[in-house]
Amino acid sequence: MTAIEISNAVKRYPDFTLGPISMSVAQGEFFGIFGPPSTGKTSILKLILGLLQPEEGTVTLSGKDGAALDVAERDISMVFQNLALFPHMTGRENIIFPLKERGASEKEIEERLDFVSEVLHVSHILHKNPAQMSGGERQRIALGRAFAAESRAMLLDEPIAALDARLREEMRVELKRLQRENNQTFVYVSHDEEEVMAISDRVAVIIDGKIAQIGTPDEVYSTPNSVAVAGVIGSPPMNFFKGTYSASGVHFNTSSLPTVPITGATRKGGDGTLGVRPEDIWLGESEGNPSIDVNVSSVEPLGSYTIINAYLGDQIVKIRAPGQVTLKENAVQRVSFDLRHLHFFDDVGERV
Numbered sequence: 001m002t003a004i005e006i007s008n009a010v011k012r013y014p015d016f017t018l019g020p021i022s023m024s025v026a027q028g029e030f031f032g033i034f035g036p037p038s039t040g041k042t043s044i045l046k047l048i049l050g051l052l053q054p055e056e057g058t059v060t061l062s063g064k065d066g067a068a069l070d071v072a073e074r075d076i077s078m079v080f081q082n083l084a085l086f087p088h089m090t091g092r093e094n095i096i097f098p099l100k101e102r103g104a105s106e107k108e109i110e111e112r113l114d115f116v117s118e119v120l121h122v123s124h125i126l127h128k129n130p131a132q133m134s135g136g137e138r139q140r141i142a143l144g145r146a147f148a149a150e151s152r153a154m155l156l157d158e159p160i161a162a163l164d165a166r167l168r169e170e171m172r173v174e175l176k177r178l179q180r181e182n183n184q185t186f187v188y189v190s191h192d193e194e195e196v197m198a199i200s201d202r203v204a205v206i207i208d209g210k211i212a213q214i215g216t217p218d219e220v221y222s223t224p225n226s227v228a229v230a231g232v233i234g235s236p237p238m239n240f241f242k243g244t245y246s247a248s249g250v251h252f253n254t255s256s257l258p259t260v261p262i263t264g265a266t267r268k269g270g271d272g273t274l275g276v277r278p279e280d281i282w283l284g285e286s287e288g289n290p291s292i293d294v295n296v297s298s299v300e301p302l303g304s305y306t307i308i309n310a311y312l313g314d315q316i317v318k319i320r321a322p323g324q325v326t327l328k329e330n331a332v333q334r335v336s337f338d339l340r341h342l343h344f345f346d347d348v349g350e351r352v
């Protein structure tokens, strides 16, 4: 069943237009929204919650036209980026507020409070007021209040951004578990690509107020439909090389990179872009794959992998090699491109 359906929705601000946006989220789905800053992610959540009305198009919630539902009727909780806790209430009072509002029994309130406090690690701060909490603690209390409500759907806007890295990893596992256990619909906004890819069933990539691609994390990563999507998904980002298509493949302008055969594509002639992810460039020659010399510029050892920045002509190329690699600056290094994982884009940046 479709929980949230947005169809050709447009919202115009003086300096920014969101949309037209079309997306549908299934009941019980963990739906991620990812994109660079100021691209309209929060505005999409506000359309779903009813804080914004679309100027064109529609928002439908479980089959009901959003235009006919006020915020309270939607049965949706939202955790805002700039969280809004009641300052005069303790953590405990904040969390149980929605339960009291709907007249839950004392027993139910206590049980829910215990459950939420344990999962979110907030038992020790329940007596504090928000002013006495750190940013991360306030964030967890805000999450607790949203979870306590047991709404049909939860909208989360960068909900764990204020937490430290270890707690963030722990929390994303817990959030996913809670979502699955409660069979809730989650729409989860983050500008942290790794986080949103790790946690979501499907991801919408938002660029300049429009949905650039919707797919599973694997689809979006393995087959980005444009240079724009390829450029924002993946860390370090994909390497791009300008070139020209011909009958035998693509000839790249970059120094002496050999013509790269392109399989299954009908395109001949015209400019294009080759995309290669840093992990698809290998150190050394490899059979059947095009190879080329690069000049090592710097080496970043990161424990389980190493990032090598190297010059190919006057362009910096990023290579991600497994394990620890010892390479000297200015060394000439032969590298090969994994032919199975090359990405071709046309002159307007669409995937070929």
Ligand SMILES: Nc1ncnc2c1ncn2[C@@H]1O[C@H](COP(=O)(O)OP(=O)(O)OP(=O)(O)O)[C@@H](O)[C@H]1O
Pocket (backbone or CB within 6 Å): 013, 014, 015, 016, 035, 036, 037, 038, 039, 040, 041, 042, 043, 044, 081, 191
């Ligand atoms: N109420 C408003 N009035 C005018 N402009 C607005 C309003 N709300 C948002 N905008 C503009 O719309 C654009 C998108 O904002 P939005 O908050 O939806 O993006 P976002 O992707 O969530 O951003 P961030 O990642 O920085 O939180 C921004 O340029 C913002 O300045």
